[in-house]
Amino acid sequence: NCLCTQVLPVSVLASERFDRGVADAAKRSSRFRLSWQPAWPPPFTTGETLMTTLQRLDDIELLDCVGADAAAFLQSLLSNDVTELERVNAQWSALLNAQGRALIVFALIRRGLNDYVLALPHRRRDELLQRLQRWQFRRKLRLAPNLTECIVGSSGHAVIAAGSALDLRFRSGRRWYLCPTASATEYPVSNAAWHRADLIDALPLLKPAAAEHHLALALALDTLPAISFTKGCYPGQEIVARTHYLGRSKRHLASFEMSAADADIVPNAPIFDLAKQTVGEVVDAVADHPADHPAGVHRWTLLGVLAESASDGPLTVLDSAGVHHPLDPLPG
Numbered sequence: 001n002c003l004c005t006q007v008l009p010v011s012v013l014a015s016e017r018f019d020r021g022v023a024d025a026a027k028r029s030s031r032f033r034l035s036w037q038p039a040w041p042p043p044f045t046t047g048e049t050l051m052t053t054l055q056r057l058d059d060i061e062l063l064d065c066v067g068a069d070a071a072a073f074l075q076s077l078l079s080n081d082v083t084e085l086e087r088v089n090a091q092w093s094a095l096l097n098a099q100g101r102a103l104i105v106f107a108l109i110r111r112g113l114n115d116y117v118l119a120l121p122h123r124r125r126d127e128l129l130q131r132l133q134r135w136q137f138r139r140k141l142r143l144a145p146n147l148t149e150c151i152v153g154s155s156g157h158a159v160i161a162a163g164s165a166l167d168l169r170f171r172s173g174r175r176w177y178l179c180p181t182a183s184a185t186e187y188p189v190s191n192a193a194w195h196r197a198d199l200i201d202a203l204p205l206l207k208p209a210a211a212e213h214h215l216a217l218a219l220a221l222d223t224l225p226a227i228s229f230t231k232g233c234y235p236g237q238e239i240v241a242r243t244h245y246l247g248r249s250k251r252h253l254a255s256f257e258m259s260a261a262d263a264d265i266v267p268n269a270p271i272f273d274l275a276k277q278t279v280g281e282v283v284d285a286v287a288d289h290p291a292d293h294p295a296g297v298h299r300w301t302l303l304g305v306l307a308e309s310a311s312d313g314p315l316t317v318l319d320s321a322g323v324h325h326p327l328d329p330l331p332g
Contacts, residue, residue, distance in 0.1 A: 055190035060151040061125035063118040067141030070114045081228035085110035088167035092226035100239030101212045121205040152177045171201040195286045199303040202253045210267040218251035250308040256327040261296045264320040274313045280306035
């Protein structure tokens with residue numbers, strides 16, 4: 001009798017829910033042995049640790065959507081399936097234009113029946129509020145800024161009793177908490193570190209300058225997942241479905257690093273191959289100054305969309321001054 005070992009990846013985070021029924025069945029069976037292991041690798045494959053404390057992410061603004069028609073309203077506009085929030089408390093989602101290009105990528109949180117919070121990175125609350133109000137009409141719901149709560153980030157090692165852990169997946173094992181603002185004032189603000197971690201995780205939380213530049217599948221929104229292929233219609237749904245089922249997405253995400261002095265890398269900056277042919281563009285970029293870098297030299301972390309034709313050879317990015325900088329690909 002051969003012993004069959006079934007390795008079941010189980011995250012210690014709330015974002016990776018484990019089916020206890022499967023666990024109980026496996027325990028009762030002599031054919032299976034349970035092995036517990038994290039579902040995601042530890043933070044940063046580059047050997048760095050993001051943080052070990054809780055951080056207040058004050059560039060994430062919150063928008064309430066509350067009322068009898070809230071779920072149906074959001075379901076008709078957003079790319080993900082709002083009904084999935086009956087079994088988890090948060091999901092990635094997006095608002096697309098009619099051509100299937102991403103306008104805003106954000107987290108949708110369910111606090112209760114017909115009570116939702118939209119967590120919008122890069123301070124894009126007012127922009128989304130104006131867009132949603134165009135479709136509100138006579139719907140029985142209220143759209144309003146949420147100033148009483150905030151998002152607190154953790155590397156996965158720290159926990160917070162005063163907040164709700166959100167069921168969102170991060171490749172690096174990070175997690176978000178929805179917390180009362182009054183209880184989060186003690187935590188330091190750390191937007192830059194989390195911004196860099198988002199780019200390493202290939203998480204395309206778009207700035208306004210990158211809106212409507214990329215198709216949803218080119219940003220890999222289906223892998224977050226921030227797209228449902230089984231729900232009904234929403235803006236851009238036809239393009240997304242056609243691209244998905246016909247396999248016509250010819251672009252993919254990639255993360256890079258570079259070091260430079262006095263460089264300015266902005267969204268939509270072109271990426272070139274060795275033959276100086278344009279093979280992609282920057283989705284987002286952030287600079288910091290690690291201790292091992294010389295004075296005046298910054299480390300840039302970039303997230304880019306590359307064409308299928310991009311080779312594995314050297315790539316460069318063009319900064320706002322017209323200078324080419326070599327890019328080092330990050331694993332992932």
